[in-house]
Amino acid sequence: MYIVIEGIDTAGKSTQLDILANKYKDAVFTKEPGGTKIGSKLRQMVLGGEAKSKLAEMFLFLADRAEHMQEIVNKNKNKIVISDRSMISGIAYAKHLPLDDVIKLNLLATENTLPSHVILLKLSKEELKKRLSLKEHDSIESRGIDYLIDIQNRMEETIKKLNLNYIFIDASLSIEKISKNIEDFLNE
Numbered sequence: 001m002y003i004v005i006e007g008i009d010t011a012g013k014s015t016q017l018d019i020l021a022n023k024y025k026d027a028v029f030t031k032e033p034g035g036t037k038i039g040s041k042l043r044q045m046v047l048g049g050e051a052k053s054k055l056a057e058m059f060l061f062l063a064d065r066a067e068h069m070q071e072i073v074n075k076n077k078n079k080i081v082i083s084d085r086s087m088i089s090g091i092a093y094a095k096h097l098p099l100d101d102v103i104k105l106n107l108l109a110t111e112n113t114l115p116s117h118v119i120l121l122k123l124s125k126e127e128l129k130k131r132l133s134l135k136e137h138d139s140i141e142s143r144g145i146d147y148l149i150d151i152q153n154r155m156e157e158t159i160k161k162l163n164l165n166y167i168f169i170d171a172s173l174s175i176e177k178i179s180k181n182i183e184d185f186l187n188e
């Protein structure tokens, strides 16, 4: 199983991953960007906002993704792998490029491996505003509310287009309800 949890910043991914970590003690928990040795360097570079070119930024994420796929996901095929973000973020955040082109680049980076289960936590604009106001922003988050809602829509579109096995969950439900929905989905 290769399970990914997706959602824009503050959707509640880390909160649900903490709960999953208690339930799936033998699973491999990982993240993009930054799940590998070189990935942690790429993460620092990309989230620090050093890249002036949007294309350069996307290729840094793609380099991270290729290494992560080979070293973490593919090397643990006999285990449950649960990842904070995936190619779905990669495709959705590369908003300046046509969806089909970015999908092709991402499939190249992942050697066509797709997640077996996708959990998308979806925020309303109002809830997103509330949550962002409580948080210190990195260079990507500080691009704004409408930007992030657009990304969320692109995540939905990507998941449907790739024909993935998914659940969309209202991220403003209680933490317990969300966790129950996730559990039911993974046990289907």
Ligand SMILES: Nc1ncnc2c1ncn2[C@@H]1O[C@H](COP(=O)(O)OP(=O)(O)O)[C@@H](O)[C@H]1O
Pocket (backbone or CB within 6 Å): 007, 008, 009, 010, 011, 012, 013, 014, 015, 016, 131, 134, 171, 172, 173, 174, 175, 178
């Ligand atoms: N279901 C929820 N209802 C209300 N607040 C939540 C919920 N899930 C998470 N939060 C809060 O929202 C903020 C962002 O959650 P977090 O899990 O860090 O999101 P992400 O990892 O997606 O950025 C945190 O302050 C967290 O406590």
Ligand SMILES: Cc1cn([C@H]2C[C@H](O)[C@@H](COP(=O)(O)OP(=O)(O)O)O2)c(=O)[nH]c1=O
Pocket (backbone or CB within 6 Å): 009, 010, 032, 033, 047, 061, 062, 085, 086, 089, 090, 091, 093, 094, 138, 140, 141
């Ligand atoms: C995986 C990925 C993330 N991102 C963005 C989404 C986030 O704003 C940021 C890093 O995500 P994340 O690790 O969720 O940050 P945080 O620790 O602050 O929750 O990078 C992309 O732009 N492209 C990508 O391919």
